[in-house]
Amino acid sequence: MSTYDVMIVGSGGGGGVAAGVLSEAGKKVLLLERGRALSFAEVGRDHLRNQRFSEYGHNAGPDVIGNPRIYEDFAGEVIVPPNDGRYQANAASLGGGTQVFGAQAWRFMPQDFRMASTYGVPEGSSLADWCISFDDLAPYYERAEWEIGVCGDHARMTHLPAYAKPYPMPPIGVNLQGQTLRRGAQSLGWMTSPVPLLINSVDYGGRAACIHCQHCVGFACPVDAKNGTGNTVIARALATGNCTLVTEAMVERITVSESGRVTGVAYVLDGVRVEATAEVVIVSAGAIESARLLLNSASAREQSGLGNNHDQVGRHLQGHYYPGAVGLFPDAVQDNVGPGVTTATMQFNHGNDGIIGGGMLADEFVVLPIIFWKRKLPPDLPRWGAANKAFMRDNYLRVADVTGPVQEIPSPDARVTVNPQMRDSTGIPVAKLSGTTHPETVRTAAFMHERAREWLRASGAVKVWGTSPRLRLSAGQHQAGTCRMGDDPQSSVVDRWGRVHGHDNLFVMDASVHVTNGGFNPVLTIMALAFRAAEHLAETW
Amino acid sequence: MTAYRFVNSECLFEKGNRFMLTTAHVEILQALINRILPADDDPGGWEAGVGDYLFAQFERDLKSLLPLYEVGLAALDAEAQVGYGFGFVQISPSEQDALLTRVEVGAVAAVWAVDPIVFFRRVVNHCAEGYYSDPDNGGNKAAASWTMIGFEVTG
Numbered sequence: 033m034s035t036y037d038v039m040i041v042g043s044g045g046g047g048g049v050a051a052g053v054l055s056e057a058g059k060k061v062l063l064l065e066r067g068r069a070l071s072f073a074e075v076g077r078d079h080l081r082n083q084r085f086s087e088y089g090h091n092a093g094p095d096v097i098g099n100p101r102i103y104e105d106f107a108g109e110v111i112v113p114p115n116d117g118r119y120q121a122n123a124a125s126l127g128g129g130t131q132v133f134g135a136q137a138w139r140f141m142p143q144d145f146r147m148a149s150t151y152g153v154p155e156g157s158s159l160a161d162w163c164i165s166f167d168d169l170a171p172y173y174e175r176a177e178w179e180i181g182v183c184g185d186h187a188r189m190t191h192l193p194a195y196a197k198p199y200p201m202p203p204i205g206v207n208l209q210g211q212t213l214r215r216g217a218q219s220l221g222w223m224t225s226p227v228p229l230l231i232n233s234v235d236y237g238g239r240a241a242c243i244h245c246q247h248c249v250g251f252a253c254p255v256d257a258k259n260g261t262g263n264t265v266i267a268r269a270l271a272t273g274n275c276t277l278v279t280e281a282m283v284e285r286i287t288v289s290e291s292g293r294v295t296g297v298a299y300v301l302d303g304v305r306v307e308a309t310a311e312v313v314i315v316s317a318g319a320i321e322s323a324r325l326l327l328n329s330a331s332a333r334e335q336s337g338l339g340n341n342h343d344q345v346g347r348h349l350q351g352h353y354y355p356g357a358v359g360l361f362p363d364a365v366q367d368n369v370g371p372g373v374t375t376a377t378m379q380f381n382h383g384n385d386g387i388i389g390g391g392m393l394a395d396e397f398v399v400l401p402i403i404f405w406k407r408k409l410p411p412d413l414p415r416w417g418a419a420n421k422a423f424m425r426d427n428y429l430r431v432a433d434v435t436g437p438v439q440e441i442p443s444p445d446a447r448v449t450v451n452p453q454m455r456d457s458t459g460i461p462v463a464k465l466s467g468t469t470h471p472e473t474v475r476t477a478a479f480m481h482e483r484a485r486e487w488l489r490a491s492g493a494v495k496v497w498g499t500s501p502r503l504r505l506s507a508g509q510h511q512a513g514t515c516r517m518g519d520d521p522q523s524s525v526v527d528r529w530g531r532v533h534g535h536d537n538l539f540v541m542d543a544s545v546h547v548t549n550g551g552f553n554p555v556l557t558i559m560a561l562a563f564r565a566a567e568h569l570a571e572t573w
Numbered sequence: 574m575t576a577y578r579f580v581n582s583e584c585l586f587e588k589g590n591r592f593m594l595t596t597a598h599v600e601i602l603q604a605l606i607n608r609i610l611p612a613d614d615d616p617g618g619w620e621a622g623v624g625d626y627l628f629a630q631f632e633r634d635l636k637s638l639l640p641l642y643e644v645g646l647a648a649l650d651a652e653a654q655v656g657y658g659f660g661f662v663q664i665s666p667s668e669q670d671a672l673l674t675r676v677e678v679g680a681v682a683a684v685w686a687v688d689p690i691v692f693f694r695r696v697v698n699h700c701a702e703g704y705y706s707d708p709d710n711g712g713n714k715a716a717a718s719w720t721m722i723g724f725e726v727t728g
Contacts, residue, residue, distance in 0.1 A: 079706040087702070088634040245728035254728055368725045401705040401724050406698075416609040416677075416697045417670060424705070425615065428722035 036062040036276075039297055039310035041283045041325065044128020045555045046542035047316030048261025048269075049176070049562035055269035057570035062308060063269065064281040064299055066317075067093040067125035069262070075125075075132060075252035083123050083132045083509075084250025085403050086115040091251070092132045093124030098457030101320075102464035105505070109464075111454070120351070120465060120507035122318050126279055129509055130260025130555065134249035134373065134397055135230040137182040138552035139173045139192055139560075142166035143382045144389075144439065147548045151388045157470040158348050158444045159388075162547045163519045163528050166193065172560035172567075177228075180559060181236050181259040184228030191223065191378035201233045203374075204242060208367040209395045209432050210374030216491025222379040227394055230555070231371065232257040237264060248371035249397040261559075281306075282458045285329040286313055286538065292333030294538045300458040312569070314530075316542045316562070319349065319511035323448040323544060324463040326515065326525075326532075337450075339515065339525045339532040346448035348513040349465070350549050351506040353473055355481035356396070356435025358408050359493025364429040372397035376436070380483050381551045388472050389439035391480045391551035393487060396433035404428060410497045432493065434484040437510060439551035441472040446505055448514055469506045477501035510554050515544035530565035541565050594631075594643060601646045602627070604662045608669045609700045615721040616714075618700055626703030626712030635699065645692035651683040652676065 037059040040047045051063045068074075070092060076082075081089040089096045094114045103110050103118040112119045123129040143150050145162040153159045174197050176182070183201035203226030206214065217224045231248075232241045242257040256263060269275035283299040287307060296309035315322045323346040327337035337345050376394035384390045399408060405424065408431060414420050446467035454462045478501055485496045518524025521533035526545050532538040541562045543554050550557065594602070603619045610618030618624075631639050649672075653661040657668055664672070675681060679690045703712030705719075713719070719726070 077707060078709065080702060080710055243728040246724070246726055364723075366723075368723075368727065401719060401722060402702060405701045405705050415694075416673070416700075418611050418613065421610055421613070421615070424718075425721050428724065 034296065034309040034311050036060050036308065036310040038062070038312045038314060039064065039308065040314045040316055041297065042066075042128060042316035042318065042321070042542065043126055043261060043266060043277070044316060044318065044542065045130055045261060045558035046562040047314065048127060048130070048266045049559050050314050050316060050541050050566040051269040051275055052261075052265030053563060053566035054570055055272040055275040059274060059570065059573075061269065061275040062310065063266070063275055063277045064283055064297070065126050065277065065279045066282045067123070067279065069126040069279050070131065070252065072252045072254055072256075077247050077251060079400050079402050082250040083129070085400065085406070086121070089115050090121065090123065094121060100454065100456065101462050102451055102454055104464060104466040118465070118505075120320060120505070120511055122509050122511060127260040127262030127266065128318065130230075131252050131258070131262055132250055133260070133555060134371065134553070135258050136373065136553035137177065137184065137228040137230045137556045138392070138550070139189075140166065140550035140552055140557050141191060141381055142193065144548060144550040147389060147439070150382070154388065154441060154470060154472045156443065157441045157472060159441055160518070160523070160547050163517060169557070169560050169564065170196070172563040173556060175563050176556055176559040180230055180261070180264050181232060182228050182230055182556070183233035185226050188225035190225075191381065199228060201236055204229060204231065204233045204371065206374045207369035207372065209365050209372065212361065212365045212432060212491050213375050213395050213434065213487065216487055217375075217377055220486070220490045222377045222487070224375050224377050227373050227376045229371065229373075230259040232259065239263065242371070244370045246368055246370045246398040246400075282460065283317070283325060284458070284460050286315070286325065286338055288329070288331040288333075288338070290332075292331050294338070294535060300460070312537045312539065314539045314541050316540070318542055319514045319544045320448050320463050320465070320507060322540055322542055323514035324450055327448070327450045328461055338538065339534065341534070342522050344516060344523065344525050346514050347444045347446070348442040348516055349446040349448055349467070349505070349507050349511065350440040350442045350469060350513040351508045351510040352437035352549065353440060353469070353477040353501050353506055354435050355438060355477040355484065355498070355501050356433060357481060357484035357488055357496055357498035359432050359434070359488030359491070360410070360427060360495040361430045361432060361493055365432045366398075366429040368398065370398045377487070380480060381439070384479060387476050387479045388441055389476055389551060391436050391438035391476070393434050393436035393480065393484055396435055399433060401428065404431070408433060410495065432488060432491065434487050436480065436484075437551055437553060438473065438477045438480050440506060440549060441470040441476070442513055442548065443467060443470040465505060465507070467505060468503050471503060473506070474501050474503050510543070510549065512543035512546040512549040512554060515540045516547055517545040518547065529568045530561070539565065539569065594639070598643060598646045599624075600662050601650055601660070602642070604669065605646070605649065605696065606700055608666065608673055609697055610704050611666070616717050618704055620714075621704055621717050622712040622714040623700050623703035626710055627699060629711035630699070638695065641687055641692060641695065644686045645696070648683060648685040648687065648689065648692070649676065652681055655683045
């Protein structure tokens, strides 16, 4: 007899949704989160230590000390802390990244589930179709939009099949940057839409509407208008009385019986090792940490890690290239109205001559002054002295910024492995990251970089700049792909319901299961997949 | 832990720490900060609190870089001596700028115990952090830089 029906590792977009669905289905749930539950004040507004700019640390974890990873490239291996870009950090607090995210709530497009059929498979890539389709996921996108709470204009999403139901809230109003870019897109004949956001544009879910502050992405919301898992599905899970939440619990490994069947997890809490049993274990720790956990859970039957008898766990690591551009305008194009992102074009997600896939482009969130100084200044501007200061003074409000996620072409060599010689502060072997994305990703990103420049010029920019993408490992906050979903156990880790091949009671519910990652922010897809998988699990229990 | 007093623009690191910024170091640092972020209609770097930001960070994230500052500031002074026969704080702002333009690309004449390019790039970045980040980090007094550029916090 197990202590719990279900144990869920991680409370982000996937695990939080699973906790809500299964608790409401009457299952006894243990939700384990490595991070802390953070208040608005605890997240704070430190411009040098946040999830958008982590020069000296993060405001929502992981802590800089005690959580290293190993990063390997052509120059060799290096140990990196969480605030090093090569670490590919995602937030580690209650709600995962969803307390401090930018909250863009995109559905993937039907073509995003059929990338190999649409474009063929470039040599050396592991580009593949999903085993499920957009139509399979559409009802769950809708469920996420209504149960977590999305604002937007469904009628303007003309790149997608028609919505069965509109968004529950109207879009956030357009700011000056958005108005400028909408005129530019119109002159080019490009489609645009308001950016759908997991943000209350009006009162919703018993919480207030957005007050348009300047500290949205990378920070917590001062009026709790940002809809993550912590203030929605996890709150619902706890309200059932069926869900036990334990924070600051770092899971070491999944435990198995002698026959190799999953029995629960072992975790570290306040320095003490704890084991708990469950009928079902769901791994939702994010693409890097979920792979790490499976690889750290070797058994006699699966000596290279659970679900890894075909060497698939940890491979195909991907994220999103963000090939943006920056434009200088004759007049102010910024009015300090947050969140800032208002306007997107889906003109180039697919159908680009000679290019595999593409991506969405949108205006940037309100850019904090120090981020502006570090990342947005023209390359020919002196970095110091009177000219630098004058540029900041004269142009901070006259610069617009266009960027967006490029659908990556995955490589099997971009991967997570574990290194038993290197352990974190709890004694658990750390993740090692190696490989790069496929060169076709760089070609698509270069194409999108040119589109960003084109958009800014057409919108009236008198000068445009930005850096061309180069080949590297990509994962970051949109990390995905390391426990690929598929019907064939030889080439995937989980089945179409998130169940690990060869196991009846082990699941992965996060972006690890994404076969490809779309040309959109992935969180709504993570949530929709978790709604679908958790509902199926509850119904077939 | 390093103890220091910050009184009347003088920072004195007390004994017990191998690397110390002397009053002379701090004078050079002040002059350097004010060339990286010169005063005009808006406050210069030192007046805006970049020094206070750095002193706070020398006890926190930049603790390990205190030796770099100590050695780099001394080298900057030596560079001025070689080029102009005076210390860095004694030469004119335009001479300081000309000197820093050379340091930025590593075209130095004095003996540097640290890489001048690395030293200068780091100091410039730290100065921008002190000037443009949130006042809670010790710099950007009264959010002067935000007023200057038009970044307004409304909620």
